[in-house]
Amino acid sequence: MKTDPGNLLPTQNGGNCLKLSKRDRCPLAGDRRNNEAPNLGLNHLLFVREHNRLSMKLHELNPCWSNEKVFQETRRIIIAQVQHITYNHFLPLVVDHDTMGRYNLYSKTNGFDHVYDDSVDASILNSFGIAPWRYGHSQIMAEQSELKDDYKTLFKHKIEDNLQSPHLWQRSYGKHVTSLSRWLATEPALKIDNFLVEGIRDKLFFITTPPGSDLYSLNIQRGRDQGVPAYNEWRKFCGLRKYRSFDDFEKFGSNLAAGYETVDDVDLFIGGLLEEGENGSVGPTFSCIIGIQFQRFKVGDRYWYESADPDFAFTKDQLNSIKSASSLSKIYCTNFGLNEIQDDIFKIPCSKNSLSYCRDLPDLDLYLWKDKTCAWTTHPSGSCNDPIDC
Ligand code: HEM
Numbered sequence: 001m002k003t004d005p006g007n008l009l010p011t012q013n014g015g016n017c018l019k020l021s022k023r024d025r026c027p028l029a030g031d032r033r034n035n036e037a038p039n040l041g042l043n044h045l046l047f048v049r050e051h052n053r054l055s056m057k058l059h060e061l062n063p064c065w066s067n068e069k070v071f072q073e074t075r076r077i078i079i080a081q082v083q084h085i086t087y088n089h090f091l092p093l094v095v096d097h098d099t100m101g102r103y104n105l106y107s108k109t110n111g112f113d114h115v116y117d118d119s120v121d122a123s124i125l126n127s128f129g130i131a132p133w134r135y136g137h138s139q140i141m142a143e144q145s146e147l148k149d150d151y152k153t154l155f156k157h158k159i160e161d162n163l164q165s166p167h168l169w170q171r172s173y174g175k176h177v178t179s180l181s182r183w184l185a186t187e188p189a190l191k192i193d194n195f196l197v198e199g200i201r202d203k204l205f206f207i208t209t210p211p212g213s214d215l216y217s218l219n220i221q222r223g224r225d226q227g228v229p230a231y232n233e234w235r236k237f238c239g240l241r242k243y244r245s246f247d248d249f250e251k252f253g254s255n256l257a258a259g260y261e262t263v264d265d266v267d268l269f270i271g272g273l274l275e276e277g278e279n280g281s282v283g284p285t286f287s288c289i290i291g292i293q294f295q296r297f298k299v300g301d302r303y304w305y306e307s308a309d310p311d312f313a314f315t316k317d318q319l320n321s322i323k324s325a326s327s328l329s330k331i332y333c334t335n336f337g338l339n340e341i342q343d344d345i346f347k348i349p350c351s352k353n354s355l356s357y358c359r360d361l362p363d364l365d366l367y368l369w370k371d372k373t374c375a376w377t378t379h380p381s382g383s384c385n386d387p388i389d390c
Pocket residue numbers: 036037128129130133134135136137140163200215218219222
């Protein structure tokens with residue numbers, strides 16, 4: 001895929017982003033919101049770099065493959081990695097243990113899994129995008145910072161000064177990508193709760209649209225605009241006890257009583273965030289909706305990465321390599337130039353999650369993608385320049 005100098009996201013003339021310096025350019029990525037916050041842009045950049053890294057290797061292994069074939073095969077591998085990491089490493093930290101089991105969200109440890117059900121609609125539930133999946137807004141930190149290679153020196157950048165701008169990672173041809181990613185990988189996100197940092201509560205987008213707005217208010221209003229059922233309706237749907245009075249919200253009850261007429265009016269986004277989950281995850285109502293949604297994404301996806309459909313399935317060995325060797329830690333440190341990283345990037349480094357050298361973390365075995373016919377196709381004379389077989 002195309003990149004800019006510094007191996008950065010490609011840019012367009014003009015474009016829709018905030019330019020904080022003369023040299024800033026608006027990046028192009030799969031989602032136009034990639035520049036909403038610098039760390040979101042970094043995650044888009046991460047997978048462009050990973051795509052190009054894998055496709056170069058596939059091309060070296062299979063010189064007879066067309067560019068299109070290399071692109072499509074790489075895309076398929078990246079999608080499989082994202083699905084595997086999301087369901088097995090990330091989701092178990094967002095929802096509770098029961099939800100993972102109830103909705104069959106874990107992948108099988110090895111081999112294929114026939115999960116596809118053509119009666120399942122994999123599109124997004126209105127309520128899911130409005131409330132439970134916005135839980136992450138409460139985890140947003142007040143700064144987007146950089147950590148130098150001593151892991152101690154910190155350069156802080158206020159979040160409100162950098163929204164809608166690629167400046168932090170783009171300046172000096174991407175020289176700061178590594179230090180930003182070091183911070184992102186090691187600094188714990190904030191707790192999931194009903195609090196929001198000031199930079200996105202009072203000052204959201206204040207540079208472009210002064211005096212700025214409030215992300216939680218937008219979330220609440222969006223739910224009302226789109227007719228999302230109230231919190232208590234969802235509790236009932238999820239088999240939880242409906243709340244009868246504001247006292248059920250315990251210490252938050254009196255504040256809610258000041259803003260709502262009855263307990264049945266409480267918005268899903270507000271009620272859901274007030275629940276406490278298991279080990280810091282979201283509470284039972286959000287877990288329920290997220291569980292249903294992720295089950296639909298999985299079971300309603302004809303191309304789910306564990307599929308054994310002979311028309312497009314990975315081989316069993318390829319699939320097992322994806323399962324055993326995909327980790328966001330590896331993808332991060334390989335593509336962002338880190339030497340070391342904790343084994344599980346979703347958790348902070350500690351004695352149970354120690355640092356490893358990047359090169360020691362498992363990587364996909366791309367030799368399993370070697371097309372045995374390829375060398376002969378490119379060299380009908382039979383001369384062999386194949387790095388593996390020769
Ligand atoms: C600095 C970080 C972030 C900023 C500035 C931000 C900002 C926004 C804004 C302005 C909206 C549109 C609100 C509306 O008008 O309805 C939005 C939507 C949304 N955000 Fe965030 N967000 C951030 C991080 C996150 C995180 C970490 C998550 C989840 C883990 C998340 C999940 C969502 C979802 C699901 C939507 C709705 C998307 C849709 O329906 O198309 N956001 N965000």
